[in-house]
Amino acid sequence: MADPSKENIEYECEQCGTTSELTPIITYVYQGEERHICTHCLPTLIHG
Known part of the structure; x- marks a missing residue:
């Protein structure tokens, strides 16, 4: 179950x-x- 005290952070x-x-x-x-x-975009990071 999710901890209600944690903030919902949105990453970009x-x-x-x-x-x-x-x-x-x-x-x-x-x-x-x-x-x-x-x-x-992960393959771009891995393979350049």
Whole structure:
């Protein structure tokens, strides 16, 4: 069951701008900075 004390944070893909309301968003760390990318754009991140 969801914890009602937690805020519902909406993340945005850094590549295409879609939000976590529409597409699953993955959080990763690059050069010490936390970043977010959607599952649609993930292959671009992996394969360049």
